[in-house]
Amino acid sequence: xxxxxxxxATGRICRRVVCGSGAALLAGMxxxxxxxxxxxxxxxxxxxxxxxxxxxxxxxxxxGPGAPFRYRLVxxxxxxxxxxxYSLAPSSAxxxxxxxxxxxxxxxxxxxxxxxxxxxxxxxxxxxxxxxxLDADALAEIRHALDWSGAFQPAPKGLRLFSDQYYWVxxxxxxxxFYYNAWLYxxxxxxxxxxxxxxxxxxxxxxxxxxxxxxGPAARMKGSHKxxxxxxxxxxxxxxxxxxxxxxx
Numbered sequence: 001x002x003x004x005x006x007x008x009a010t011g012r013i014c015r016r017v018v019c020g021s022g023a024a025l026l027a028g029m030x031x032x033x034x035x036x037x038x039x040x041x042x043x044x045x046x047x048x049x050x051x052x053x054x055x056x057x058x059x060x061x062x063x064g065p066g067a068p069f070r071y072r073l074v075x076x077x078x079x080x081x082x083x084x085x086y087s088l089a090p091s092s093a094x095x096x097x098x099x100x101x102x103x104x105x106x107x108x109x110x111x112x113x114x115x116x117x118x119x120x121x122x123x124x125x126x127x128x129x130x131x132x133x134l135d136a137d138a139l140a141e142i143r144h145a146l147d148w149s150g151a152f153q154p155a156p157k158g159l160r161l162f163s164d165q166y167y168w169v170x171x172x173x174x175x176x177x178f179y180y181n182a183w184l185y186x187x188x189x190x191x192x193x194x195x196x197x198x199x200x201x202x203x204x205x206x207x208x209x210x211x212x213x214x215x216g217p218a219a220r221m222k223g224s225h226k227x228x229x230x231x232x233x234x235x236x237x238x239x240x241x242x243x244x245x246x247x248x249x
Contacts, residue, residue, distance in 0.1 A: 055242035056171020056180060063173035072171040073199065077210035079163035082106055084209065086199050088142070097136030104129050105207045130205045138202055145195035155181045156189070159238040166212035168193065171242070182238045185212040
């Protein structure tokens with residue numbers, strides 16, 4: 001049997017599948033189940049499409065000449081502790097040149113991808129959601145910070161990001177072009193970031209930002225995951241235009 005080279009949805013993760021003749025249709029359906037197409041606040045959506053969301057697959061697919069801007073910036077502050085997501089899109093309600101900013105912050109227990117408790121349905125996703133309108137000046141400040149941070153420059157291809165580390169990823173549709181980037185703490189590239197400060201300046205969540213910590217191989221060997229459930233441990237690898245692989249969860 002031949003490797004179809006795609007990922008299939010299972011109860012825990014989208015996994016690579018092996019298939020032979022006659023399985024192409026099924027493989028395509030499984031792949032579609034792994035692709036993020038909206039509603040990240042939905043428990044099933046998180047369960048099956050988190051890596052696609054993190055990779056910005058939906059933004060890349062809909063980005064092209066004439067497409068409106070869309071920015072997704074995700075701060076992984078040890079996956080089992082805090083996730084912050086900042087999503088920006090055009091909004092006429094904010095006035096000419098303004099935007100809607102939706103901020104999501106995990107509740108401190110991570111995002112559980114393999115369980116659901118009907119007594120605590122929101123606990124599955126773990127997000128608190130906050131929405132606001134930004135005027136043109138505020139949006140311009142964020143865009144300037146993204147540019148200064150190198151968000152529109154080539155991504156660090158091959159960089160591996162572990163779930164217990166602290167890093168930012170950005171999936172951006174900007175002026176009709178798709179950009180993807182990532183910054184791992186600690187690093188010189190991370191030290192040059194200015195967009196987190198710009199985002200925090202307009203963050204209306206009231207939830208404190210988890211400060212970055214150095215979680216390297218030595219800490220991992222000592223068991224930095226010991227307090228994290230198995231389904232919250234993973235690593236991803238950065239490619240030119242998104243994530244090219246993931247392991248764990």
